[in-house]
Amino acid sequence: MVCKGCFLTALGEIKCFIELAVQNKLSSSDSGIPVADNKGREPPKHKLSESVRDDVKKHIQSFPEYESHYSRKTKTKKYLPSHLNHTKMYEIYKTGSAIPRFSAKDMGKNKTVLEEHQTSAEDEYEKKREEKDKAKVNPSYKVFSFDLQQCLPFPYLNTSVSFYKRQLRVFNLTSHDCATKEVKCFMWHEGIANRGANNIASCLVKLTDNLPRDVKHAVFYSDTCPGKNLNSHVAVMFSCALQRITILQYIGHEFMVPGHTHLECDYDHSAIERQRKKTPVEIAHPRD
Structure with missing residues (x-):
């Protein structure tokens, strides 16, 4: 005989569990071994059948998949079109069928690293503001931001039929004179072409070749995507531009801190998206 409270505390169990165990033992055979219960022997009533699950998988796979906006050498992940979401996919499914975050603990451990990261980001933004102020008063000084907009699908249709079609992807590299x-x-x-480092460099060649004749100092700001900006192709292109355009004395390429890459051309991309949604006619061709 032992104290019930001490017994429950020592085993870390509750009163109901012990009572059920005793009841099963008393109702079992003469051996004193409790009979096995029937829990988990039958599938849950809300579990979907394999046929329904297969239908859902086929429905998801019926949508076209695309590579990430940020290209990588190893391309394993695929993504749905940007205009799709779970609600739209479910609505389409119903019409055709019957049926990285950090915890507070992690942030506490990396508080110093986080503060350094935020300080670096703010320093880069401050540096860009100073460059912009200098460019506003000095015509021989230019500051640009550039970025590749997320892919634009063509034709741009609002009907559900277009969700199942492989649409033409149109790329837009935007440059903004700060x-x-x-x-x-x-x-x-x-x-016509892909969206790799050579393609980005080709656009920047056109931009540098059309600089005003009195520009001697040019600075370009971008994100750190290695497939488009942070690579040897773009670096060599800027080096060649310095040799080709004799009046240019300096070309700088500054990279924003990852996670803090908000640039002026992002406003331009937002304006394009807003106008595209307000367009009264269907966009069926890139020229539209």
Whole structure:
């Protein structure tokens, strides 16, 4: 005989569990070994059948898949079109069928690293602001931001039929003059070329070749995507531009801190997206 409270505490069990165990033992055979219960022997009532699960998988796989906006050498992950979401996919399914975050503990461990990261990001933003102010008063000084917009699907249709079609992907590299706010868009589709480092460098060649004749100092800001910006192709292109354009004395390429890459051309991309959604006619061709 032992104290019930001490017994429950020592085993870390509750009163109901012990009572059920005793009841099973008393109702079992003469051996004193409790009979096995029937829990977990039958599938849950809410579990979907294999046929329904297969239908759902086929429905998901029926949508076209695309590579990431940020290209990598090893491309394993595929993504759905940007205009799709779970709600739309479920609505389409119903019409055709019957049926990285960090914890507070982690942040505490990496508080110093986080503070250094935020300080570096703010320093880079401050440096860009100083460069912009200098460009506004000095015509021989230019500061640009450039970035590749997320792929634009063509034709741009709002019907559910278009969700199942392989659409043409159109690329748009946007450059933004931080002093004059002049915007230039370099557009091409996947039938013409890809969106790798050479393609980005080709657009920047056109941008540097059309700089005003009195520009002696040019600085370019971008994110750190290695497939497009942070690579030897773009670096060599800027080096060649310095040799080709004799009046240019300096070309700088600054990279924003990962996770803090908000640039002026992001506003231009937002404006394009807003206008595209408000367009009263269907966009059936890149020229539209």
